[in-house]
Amino acid sequence: MNNDTRLSVAAHILALLSFAGKEYRSSDLLARSVNTNAVVVRRLTGQLKKAGLVDVRRGVGGTTLNRKPEEITLLDVYKAVVPHPKAAPFYLHQNPCCDCYIGRNIHDALAAPFARVNKAMEESLANTTIAEIAEFIRKREFKE
Amino acid sequence: MNNDTRLSVAAHILALLSFAGKEYRSSDLLARSVNTNAVVVRRLTGQLKKAGLVDVRRGVGGTTLNRKPEEITLLDVYKAVVPHPKAAPFYLHQNPCCDCYIGRNIHDALAAPFARVNKAMEESLANTTIAEIAEFIRKREFKE
DNA sequence: TCTTGATGTAACTTTTGCAGATACTACAAA
DNA sequence: TTTGTAGTATCTGCAAAAGTTACATCAAGA
Numbered sequence: 001m002n003n004d005t006r007l008s009v010a011a012h013i014l015a016l017l018s019f020a021g022k023e024y025r026s027s028d029l030l031a032r033s034v035n036t037n038a039v040v041v042r043r044l045t046g047q048l049k050k051a052g053l054v055d056v057r058r059g060v061g062g063t064t065l066n067r068k069p070e071e072i073t074l075l076d077v078y079k080a081v082v083p084h085p086k087a088a089p090f091y092l093h094q095n096p097c098c099d100c101y102i103g104r105n106i107h108d109a110l111a112a113p114f115a116r117v118n119k120a121m122e123e124s125l126a127n128t129t130i131a132e133i134a135e136f137i138r139k140r141e142f143k144e
Numbered sequence: 145m146n147n148d149t150r151l152s153v154a155a156h157i158l159a160l161l162s163f164a165g166k167e168y169r170s171s172d173l174l175a176r177s178v179n180t181n182a183v184v185v186r187r188l189t190g191q192l193k194k195a196g197l198v199d200v201r202r203g204v205g206g207t208t209l210n211r212k213p214e215e216i217t218l219l220d221v222y223k224a225v226v227p228h229p230k231a232a233p234f235y236l237h238q239n240p241c242c243d244c245y246i247g248r249n250i251h252d253a254l255a256a257p258f259a260r261v262n263k264a265m266e267e268s269l270a271n272t273t274i275a276e277i278a279e280f281i282r283k284r285e286f287k288e
Numbered sequence: 289t290c291t292t293g294a295t296g297t298a299a300c301t302t303t304t305g306c307a308g309a310t311a312c313t314a315c316a317a318a
Numbered sequence: 319t320t321t322g323t324a325g326t327a328t329c330t331g332c333a334a335a336a337g338t339t340a341c342a343t344c345a346a347g348a
Contacts, residue, residue, distance in 0.1 A: 034241070181337050
């Protein structure tokens with residue numbers, strides 16, 4: 001697995017937006033908070049927009065939440081932001097040898113277990129919302 | 145091969161070895177079955193050996209299972225073969241901005257949910273053994 | 289003892305996928 | 319019309335893993 005931090009960054013962005021309420025935040029501001037490039041942020045917000053999680057305005061615009069934070073789970077974010085072939089936790093190796101019966105069948109043999117792992121992972125992701133993450137931060141920061 | 149296929153390749157190797165019984169198989173033969181390089185195989189079998197899953201002999205040697213196939217779970221393989229910092233499904237982005245309260249706290253806020261996802265994944269991996277994978281292949285190939 | 293065939297491992301090259309950066313267009317609001 | 323933003327194409331740089339080559343090490347058998 002490569003170190004994909006897109007879920008982490010997207011959660012950061014959405015948590016920040018949840019504190020902004022109905023106000024729009026620019027990709028530049030978001031990029032500074034995440035400590036990355038504005039283009040990287042725009043690529044992410046673009047995907048979040050496609051998934052209906054945020055609204056992005058051009059012109060003198062920015063990004064705002066399009067759904068209540070408690071209605072956005074990490075699974076929603078994950079699905080929005082992780083490209084599809086990568087959305088499984090593990091990869092099957094390419095072109096195993098077809099002349100031997102292991103190579104011929106290993107992919108099918110691993111498909112079911114890998115699918116179960118994927119399902120377990122997704123169910124777990126669905127158990128956390130952006131609201132909870134924001135609440136954690138609020139408690140930590142404003143000590144109360 | 146971009147993403148990490150080590151679990152997939154290692155499972156392939158172990159399934160093959162489970163059919164070989166007590167016989168030793170060379171890294172060259174394994175590499176041909178997996179369709180990769182013998183050195184890549186040796187790097188993997190080296191890690192599997194460290195974890196006690198296989199026995200590797202030098203000289204006129206090779207690799208054989210060191211444990212019954214039904215006593216090797218995908219979690220054992222995963223832990224043996226995936227380097228530690230990578231053993232979590234998702235990564236936290238580096239150096240979020242410490243000047244804003246989101247950046248200061250996002251890592252701690254995500255730690256618990258990510259740990260839960262990791263646990264769910266590991267529990268799922270522990271539910272499948274090499275014996276089951278081998279059995280799937282046996283049934284498929286020898287139609288019975 | 290010598291030969292053979294295997295692993296262990298170091299060092300290097302190749303591949304690949306992002307991240308990051310730059311530059312430009314499209315656009316909306318004041 | 320100006321200004322500040324998103325959208326996007328394109329390039330570079332970088333890091334990790336795969337793949338390759340080469341060679342030392344080792345064990346078994348003739």
